[in-house]
Structure formats: structure tokens, C-alpha cells
Amino acid sequence: MSAIPDPGPANTGPLAGIRVVEMGQLIAGPFCGQLLGDMGADIIKLEPPGEIGKGGGDPMRVWGRGDYPMWWEVVARNKRAISCNLRDPEGQALARKLIAKADILIENFRPGTLEKWGLSPESLHAENPGLIIVRVSGYGQTGPYSARAGFGGIGEAMGGWRAIVGDPDRPASRMGVSIGDSLAATYGALGALAALNHRHQTGKGQVVDSALYEAVLQVMESLVPEYSASGYVRERSGSVLPGIAPSNVYPCKDGEYLIGANQDTVFGRLCAAMGQPELATDVRYATHIARGRHQEELDARIADWTRTLTIDELEASMIEAGVPAGKLYRPADMLDDPHFAARDAIIGMAHPRWGEVKMQNVFPKLSATPGTVRRRAPETIGQDNADVYGDLLGLDADALADLKARGVI
Known part of the structure; x- marks a missing residue:
């Protein structure tokens, strides 16, 4: 440059x-x-x-x-x-x-x-x-x-x-x-x-x-309409959006990695990459609403898998599977x-x-x-x-x- x-x-x-x-x-x-x-x-x-x-x-x-x-x-x-x-x-x-x-x-x-x-x-x-x-x-x-x-x-x-x-x-x-x-x-x-x-x-x-x-x-997306229609008040939820799963930062051997696989077909590809294809048809995770209801336990399952891999290993797996995912970039990563x-x-x-x-x-x-x-x-x-x-x-x-x-x- x-x-x-x-x-x-x-x-x-x-x-x-x-x-x-x-x-x-x-x-x-x-x-x-x-x-x-x-x-x-x-x-x-x-x-x-x-x-x-x-x-x-x-x-x-x-x-x-x-x-x-x-x-x-x-x-x-x-x-x-x-x-x-x-x-x-x-x-x-x-x-x-x-x-x-x-x-x-x-x-x-x-x-x-x-x-x-x-x-x-x-x-x-x-x-x-x-x-x-x-x-x-x-x-x-x-x-x-x-x-x-x-x-x-x-x-x-x-x-x-x-x-x-x-x-x-x-x-x-x-x-x-x-x-x-x-x-x-x-x-x-x-x-x-x-x-x-x-x-x-x-x-x-x-x-x-x-x-x-x-x-x-x-x-602010649907924050006001949600309250107007149902009285729902969105609260602080840390690193996740409540009801949107899986979409989170997960631990690896050498850091953290972001995976967004909340769409049905993408979730199926993630499950295959994890070596657990049966999760895609499990009634707890088979639909968007079901995954949202079981968000915490689903994130825990995924984290148990990701922490066995390095960031590079996990990224290679996600690219091959066609799952939206990526590293948490810092300036040095961007320049390189x-x-x-x-x-x-x-x-x-x-x-x-x-x-x-x-x-x-x-x-x-x-x-x-x-x-x-x-x-x-x-x-x-x-x-x-x-x-x-x-x-x-x-x-x-x-x-x-x-x-x-x-x-x-």
C-alpha cells in the first residue's frame, strides 16, 4: 500500500x-x-x-x-x-x-x-x-x-x-x-x-x-412497535439477541469467534459441521422459534464444540460449510x-x-x-x-x- x-x-x-x-x-x-x-x-x-x-x-x-x-x-x-x-x-x-x-x-x-x-x-x-x-x-x-x-x-x-x-x-x-x-x-x-x-x-x-x-x-428496529403491540420491553441481553439463535461469540482454544447460524438451512449446515446433524431435526432446535426458546442450552452445546478448535480451524470449517462466521478483528488483523x-x-x-x-x-x-x-x-x-x-x-x-x-x- x-x-x-x-x-x-x-x-x-x-x-x-x-x-x-x-x-x-x-x-x-x-x-x-x-x-x-x-x-x-x-x-x-x-x-x-x-x-x-x-x-x-x-x-x-x-x-x-x-x-x-x-x-x-x-x-x-x-x-x-x-x-x-x-x-x-x-x-x-x-x-x-x-x-x-x-x-x-x-x-x-x-x-x-x-x-x-x-x-x-x-x-x-x-x-x-x-x-x-x-x-x-x-x-x-x-x-x-x-x-x-x-x-x-x-x-x-x-x-x-x-x-x-x-x-x-x-x-x-x-x-x-x-x-x-x-x-x-x-x-x-x-x-x-x-x-x-x-x-x-x-x-x-x-x-x-x-x-x-x-x-x-x-x-432501534422493532423496539417501539413491540411495546406498542404487546407491552414487551426489550432489556439488556449481553452478547445475544433474545430469541435469535444461534448467533453469538463462542470460545476457541486461542480466542473467540462469531457464528451467526439462526436461519434454518444455515443451522443445518452448522450441525453437520459440528458432526451432530441430528440437532437440525431435534424438536428443541428445528425451528427459529424453538431455537430461540432454547437459546442458552443451544449456545452451550455449540461452545462445547468450538472450544476444542483453534480460531483458524473453526474458520476453515465454517467456510467449508457455508456458515456466516468470522473473527473479531482488531487493527492489526485489518492491516494484514x-x-x-x-x-x-x-x-x-x-x-x-x-x-x-x-x-x-x-x-x-x-x-x-x-x-x-x-x-x-x-x-x-x-x-x-x-x-x-x-x-x-x-x-x-x-x-x-x-x-x-x-x-x-
Whole structure:
């Protein structure tokens, strides 16, 4: 794998020519910008001027593991960074001028903040009727909770996620990633694309209102209908989905392995691979409902078999039998896996500090207009001020120096 230089490949993405102003910070807004940038949009990221880690820049610049703030390298790729003090009237005026030349605005401030800065959707649409405004917040732009502060974990709790994650005899757990923020960002990007199609037809922009708790609620499957119809309340169930069997992580001689064989014919193939084909017709396991009722004892039977094998032996058996199964991958496994390599699932970015940064590639893959990682994350706050403010707003070096001296940029 050769490292992608900066600048990298040509922009072949379907959003090439679309200009996005990203005013969000931390995770949800910037991840929405990353998704659009990966697909070819020109992302202009506004950050507070000042020293990194002391009020200047997006806090994501220093988030990570100690001296390795690698999250920024992913979430800020394909972006141009400019500084702009949005709490200063002159900074607000600069932002307004940039937004007037944009297709999409992304923000994830508390509802009412844009309005306080004189940048309400109504005023922005008065100057740029085709503008699409993606607003990501904890509770949405309306409703009795809208003014509350809301982070991803709060959205996960309100949307129903946290209550059902973890072991039943322990407090509610969480995923090891910020799934609430990422979901709200993804739905924000989806809304922006839908709004772009509407604009193609009408010429008019609109507001995309993506609430963290609603983004989580959207992926909660049948949790609400089950309760509505029968009063059933789904609870924490550890590593299994109650009634879905067998589908679990099973012990091996040298680790753990995931098997999902809950469909009837697949279960039959698993039983044959185990050398116990009679289990497939046993009345306790012959149907989906029966397996669900006897889930614990079935998992115990399978575990008694898997712990006699190594992970590699078990994987070979599952592949031969055509049973969906797989290793629990960690980064080293991903970097060494031939399937990841064949599909370029991970790329390398040349970096002056890190030498090479490996990270996830652009997804999904488009056959005709694939997205690309074209430039690494901005190193300094305002590193593209001259480029953006000069080309788009016509400000010269003296004007930029004056604005910087007065803390506007």
C-alpha cells in the first residue's frame, strides 16, 4: 500500500463542484462534513482563531490517545481550514459572505446559536435561496427540549440504545465509538443529498433538522412497535439477541469467534459441521422459534464444540460449510487481511509528523464516480485563509493581516 500524497488523487466524486461551509465542532457536524467531502464536496471548515487546545480550533484536533490525536486525521480529511471568530460581528459578516457562495451549511451548535449571531436560516436564505442548511443537535430545532445541551451519549440514552446495551446484571453500557453522533451526522448527510435533489427540481434550499436522539431511534428496529403491540420491553441481553439463535461469540482454544447460524438451512449446515446433524431435526432446535426458546442450552452445546478448535480451524470449517462466521478483528488483523487489501478498505496518507497514517477509505464505493481522499487534515488553524478569503471574498494580504491582528480570523 503506497501512501497517498497531499494533494492526492483527482476529485472524481459525485459531489465535485458542491461547496460546503462547515461550522460544526467535535463529532457530529465534522463527521457530516467528512462524509460529504469524501464524496467530492469542497469543505471549508471554520474554526475559532487562537491556540490549539486553548480555545482555538476544533477540539477534535487534540482528541485521541495522549500524544496521538489521530481522530482529527480522519474527520478533517478533504477539508480546507479557515479561522473565523463567529462571536465577533465582523466574523459573522465574513461567515455570511462565505455562506452566500455555498451550496450547503453544516452546523451543530445548540439551537438558537445561529440566530443569536444574526445567521438565522431566514436571513441566509434571503441572500442565498438555494442554500441547504444541515442543523445537527441533541433534541432537534423544535420541541420543549430543543434548548438543552445534548451530546451523543445523551441521544443514545433517549433514543433507546443505552438501555439495551450490556449485560443484564450490570449498569447500561456503551459502544466503544460515538455512535449517536455518527448516526446523526450520517442522517444529516442523507438529508443534504435529498435536499440537493429537491433543489435541482425547484432551485430552492431548505433546512435539514437532524436530532441525535431521533437518529438513534431510527435504528432501534422493532423496539417501539413491540411495546406498542404487546407491552414487551426489550432489556439488556449481553452478547445475544433474545430469541435469535444461534448467533453469538463462542470460545476457541486461542480466542473467540462469531457464528451467526439462526436461519434454518444455515443451522443445518452448522450441525453437520459440528458432526451432530441430528440437532437440525431435534424438536428443541428445528425451528427459529424453538431455537430461540432454547437459546442458552443451544449456545452451550455449540461452545462445547468450538472450544476444542483453534480460531483458524473453526474458520476453515465454517467456510467449508457455508456458515456466516468470522473473527473479531482488531487493527492489526485489518492491516494484514487480504480482503481489506483487495478492496482498498484502508488507505495510507503521507504525513509530515506521523510519516504515514493508515485510515478507513471512502465508503460506499461508487462504480462511476468514486469518492476519494484527496488531502490530509489541515495542520494549522487558518492555514487556508489566504486561499479561501482571497479567492472567494477578494481580500488581499493587508486585509487579512488586519483581521488577524484584531482577532477576527
